[in-house]
Amino acid sequence: MKTITIIGGGASGMIAAITAAQESGNHIILLERQARVGRKLLSTGNGRCNLTNLNVCRESYHGSYADFVLPSLEKFGVNDTLDFFRNLGLITVAEPDGRVYPLSNHASSVVDVLRFALERDNIELRAGQSVSSLKRRGGRFIVGTDEGEISCDFVIVACGGAAGANLGGVADGYRLLEMCGHSRTRLYPSLVQVKTDPVYPRALKGVKADAAVSLLAGKHILARNRGEVLFTDYGLSGPAIFEVSRCVSTSGGGLTVNLDLLADFSEDELTTIIARRSVTAPQLPANQLLTGALHNRLGQMVCKYAGISGGGSVGQLTPDEIRAVARAAKNFTLDVCGVAGFDCAQVTAGGISTAEFDPETMESCLVPGLFACGEVLDVDGDCGGFNLQWAWSSGHLAGGLGK
Numbered sequence: 127m128k129t130i131t132i133i134g135g136g137a138s139g140m141i142a143a144i145t146a147a148q149e150s151g152n153h154i155i156l157l158e159r160q161a162r163v164g165r166k167l168l169s170t171g172n173g174r175c176n177l178t179n180l181n182v183c184r185e186s187y188h189g190s191y192a193d194f195v196l197p198s199l200e201k202f203g204v205n206d207t208l209d210f211f212r213n214l215g216l217i218t219v220a221e222p223d224g225r226v227y228p229l230s231n232h233a234s235s236v237v238d239v240l241r242f243a244l245e246r247d248n249i250e251l252r253a254g255q256s257v258s259s260l261k262r263r264g265g266r267f268i269v270g271t272d273e274g275e276i277s278c279d280f281v282i283v284a285c286g287g288a289a290g291a292n293l294g295g296v297a298d299g300y301r302l303l304e305m306c307g308h309s310r311t312r313l314y315p316s317l318v319q320v321k322t323d324p325v326y327p328r329a330l331k332g333v334k335a336d337a338a339v340s341l342l343a344g345k346h347i348l349a350r351n352r353g354e355v356l357f358t359d360y361g362l363s364g365p366a367i368f369e370v371s372r373c374v375s376t377s378g379g380g381l382t383v384n385l386d387l388l389a390d391f392s393e394d395e396l397t398t399i400i401a402r403r404s405v406t407a408p409q410l411p412a413n414q415l416l417t418g419a420l421h422n423r424l425g426q427m428v429c430k431y432a433g434i435s436g437g438g439s440v441g442q443l444t445p446d447e448i449r450a451v452a453r454a455a456k457n458f459t460l461d462v463c464g465v466a467g468f469d470c471a472q473v474t475a476g477g478i479s480t481a482e483f484d485p486e487t488m489e490s491c492l493v494p495g496l497f498a499c500g501e502v503l504d505v506d507g508d509c510g511g512f513n514l515q516w517a518w519s520s521g522h523l524a525g526g527l528g529k
């Protein structure tokens with residue numbers, strides 16, 4: 127009988143435990159510091175749990191050595207993940223953009239099927255037990271918990287990252303692996319809100335828009351995305367902003383974010399469209415020029431940004447002023463002040479150095495018998511189910527204990 131201690135009952139720890147338990151000769155102790163397993167999972171995907179994405183590929187992942195993900199995605203990819211969950215009784219649906227959710231639309235369905243699968247004779251679940259130390263002694267691992275020591279043959283560190291602190295994100299996994307000689311890269315919040323000069327966003331708080339987002343350092347474009355942007359009192363949120371937030375986090379100061387709020391039209395086309403208003407409704411206040419093209423408050427704010435106040439009427443605007451409004455709608459640019467912290471982030475960029483782990487097995491190259499999986503490693507994915515896919519793929523591999 128081999129004893130395997132898994133530290134962390136989140137996404138990667140639970141799949142690692144279920145996989146390791148398939149060997150009847152394994153005794154698995156799954157330690158979770160929170161009162162229940164899968165607490166963060168319950169909040170994923172706005173409570174719907176976007177558990178994977180049909181378009182997973184190498185380019186969806188980042189880290190110092192992003193190719194590290196390839197063997198685990200090959201060995202346990204999206205189809206294997208869907209089969210795994212189908213076998214546990216979970217029915218899923220894929221949205222047109224490839225995001226996969228439980229049919230129930232409730233993250234609790236994902237957590238429930240995992241919880242039920244953990245109910246096996248060879249899995250001992252100890253919730254509410256936190257691990258504070260990890261060392262080798264006499265050829266075995268000694269796991270120090272707040273309720274005493276556990277001696278075991280193998281350890282899988284599945285403690286997650288520092289993101290989502292209010293949902294249990296902690297730095298414990300980094301510390302435990304550092305105790306075993308592993309090194310860590312710098313940590314950054316990713317998939318997180320971006321703080322900007324708040325003047326315009328604050329006045330637009332709660333307004334959503336479809337925009338082509340470009341993150342710029344001077345004139346150089348660092349990242350682009352297209353999708354929903356939400357204006358908030360500190361800056362910008364929403365999926366399209368989350369996608370460029372990693373780059374904000376890691377690129378230092380002096381950045382601007384440019385929103386093209388009418389990306390399907392050229393500046394000339396837009397100028398022609400809005401110029402018609404000076405013929406069809408010349409009596410309207412000038413700051414209504416974009417009414418019908420954008421959310422009313424946003425349209426008025428873009429006019430203000432272009433230097434047009436509500437004072438005059440549309441009919442009084444000069445051709446240059448109309449063009450300036452079209453240009454502002456396509457270049458609504460805000461100075462970036464940084465990102466919100468780890469509390470608000472969905473994932474941690476950076477982590478334990480993947481150069482020190484075997485990508486074929488997730489086993490430590492420094493300490494045989496020690497495995498790590500999930501967000502604790504220096505791997506982070508894009509928004510859209512990619513981070514959970516990494517947790518499932520790497521957790522499944524780690525649970526195989528090198529086989």
Ligand SMILES: Cc1cc2nc3c(=O)[nH]c(=O)nc-3n(C[C@H](O)[C@H](O)[C@H](O)COP(=O)(O)OP(=O)(O)OC[C@H]3O[C@@H](n4cnc5c(N)ncnc54)[C@H](O)[C@@H]3O)c2cc1C
Pocket residue numbers: 133134135136137138139157158159160163164165166167169170171172175176177178255256257258284285286287289290293294295296298299471472473499500501502510511512513514515517
């Ligand atoms: C709000 C939010 C929404 C998200 N939505 C999505 C989404 O829809 N799709 C997606 O792909 N990704 C999403 N993510 C990211 C995804 O949830 C994580 O990347 C993923 O859960 C990481 O899995 P993990 O197993 O590495 O860590 P976790 O799932 O965080 O699990 C780690 C577990 O280890 C436990 N632990 C930590 N330290 C100790 C210790 N010392 N002793 C014992 N136990 C310990 C923690 O309590 C936790 O339960 C979201 C994240 C957040 C915060």
